[in-house]
Amino acid sequence: MAAVRRCRDLLRSLRPILWKEGIFTKQPVPRRSLYMIAAASGCTLAIHWFYKQGQDIVPVVHARETEKNEPTKEKATHRELRFRQFASVEYQGNIYMTPQDFLESVTEESPRPRIGRIRLTAQDVESMLRQTPSRSRGSNKLFRNLHDKGIISYTEYLFLLCVLTKPRSGFRIAFNMFDTDGNQIVDKKEFLVLERVFSKQPDSEDGEGKKKEAVETRIQDTSLMVHFFGKYGNDVLKYDDFHRFMENLQSEVIELEFLEFSKGMNTISEVDFAHILLRYTLLDRSEIEECIARVKDRIQQEKGITFQEFKKFCQFLNNLDDFSIAMKMYTYAQQPVSQDEFQRAVRVCTGFTLAKDVVNTVFQIFDSDGDGHLSSPEFIAIMKDRLHRGSRSHLMHTQGTWEAFRQCIRNEMKSN
Incomplete structure (x- = not known):
């Protein structure tokens, strides 16, 4: 009952907003109605309103959401929201998924309950990268073996989602997109094109070199980069290596789903x-x-x-x-x-x-x-x-809109 009272008080404080949005008329709202709305909506109205204003209220995760490298909160896509929801670690103001987070994001409806994100130290990250296996030790258990001992950036998350939906005939196309100079190998610098593509920072002709250099200096080495290019970033990725990685990742996720139901x-x-x-x-x-x-x-x-x-x-x-x-x-x-x-x-x-x-x-x-x-x-x-799987961005066009939510509240009032 105390929680309902708090919701009622919060709704009362939002009454001018609700009038403006046309949910209530400027008639006094009976106390009984406020109780009913508070109980029915569970403060969802308040949460949705603050979310509309750009605040980052994410279920389960209560950690600080103002990281400088976090996906933009303006008109966030379903993929951005899902990344934030499952990402469980933070390092130097940036949020990351662990390999386990990634697997859960493509096989589970929602993340495991947790309070906040784990803040990693430089020693934590260095230890993770040191434990990352080389390409020669890659397998269809790579992500499961790494578990929570690794970091995956948002742009790499998008890349991995793309890998999961590629037919074998598309492996070569994906590789050639990275191979910018056409020499049939991809080095670390070429792979970082991915970071620029998804960074949402348009390049201009003037000072293009400076801008690209600035992007590269901000990029933190991740488990995927170390796996592809080695500890010092000097290794190169050939098509056979790339093909094997894509096939292994697809097999790993498929096997994970199968084992969930086969029970051994x-x-x-x-x-x-x-x-x-x-x-x-x-x-x-x-x-x-x-x-x-x-x-x-x-x-x-x-x-x-x-x-x-x-x-x-x-x-x-x-x-x-x-x-x-x-x-x-x-x-x-x-x-x-x-x-x-x-x-x-x-x-x-x-x-x-x-x-x-x-x-x-x-x-x-x-x-x-x-x-x-x-x-x-x-x-x-x-x-x-x-x-x-869980990354259908077109869902955002039909769900979670303010108009749909407002109609829901109106229906709740009519039923009461």
Whole structure:
């Protein structure tokens, strides 16, 4: 009750603002209504208002959020907000993710509860970088082995997210983007182009060299830089090294998800597979439950899905844009897609086919009327949400707006 009273008092103090925003009229607001609004909103109104004014109020994290190198708070994207939410360490006024933070950001809905961020010392960072393995010791357990003994910057976070959604055919394109001089190797200076691309500091023709030099001097060595270019930054990255890193990272995240559901077994059930596919989508809970129920009803005998079969499906999702082009042929012809036609499109786009049980499970998830056919536009739209996991920036266009929140408050008052 004390917390509700505090919320009530806070709402009273914001009454002029609420009048201005048109939520309340300039009529006296009964005490009972204030109690109800306070209890229903849980002070969310106040939090949202201060967030709108540019204050950084992030759930779970209560540490100081004025770091000089933190992603800008003006018109923050979903990725920026998610980075702040999961980043658990701070060094010299900058916030960083640990390798464990990164893995959690792409496999979990929200970060582990914590109070504030850990402030690292120079000795802490030096020890972390010293423990970072070289490229020759890289593996598909790199991030899990480093755990919280490493730092990842925001721009590297964006790079790693990009890696996770790249098809194998895109590995060479990504490498060539870094290889600015076209000599088939990437050195540390070329890799730092990434920092300038995402730094949001436009280069001008006058003094361009000075500006670039200033950016480079501010960049702190991270675990990824040491892994790629060595302790002293003198090593170079060849395409084979780059390809191996990208493949290992994709495998690591896929394996982490698989192990979450397999519980040490060699397979996951078809129902588990459905849960994994739908966990990051925009479907609401009732729709997800309907999809899961269809899988349970229609697949009576559980065969199980192996890790390799699951991995192949995830690799197929990375080719979703090409698959979408193939499926448009059926869409334009207004032809339904059968399992055989689905497999043919997969083979054309990827060069391999998926396990029959995997394709059958996919069809049971999305074939709502049970006619044995798939609505490819719906499937592709939902799988794109799944592909981008917790980093779907387009969500910010439809959720969390002031107008939507104001309407919510109005509805709450009407119901009371």
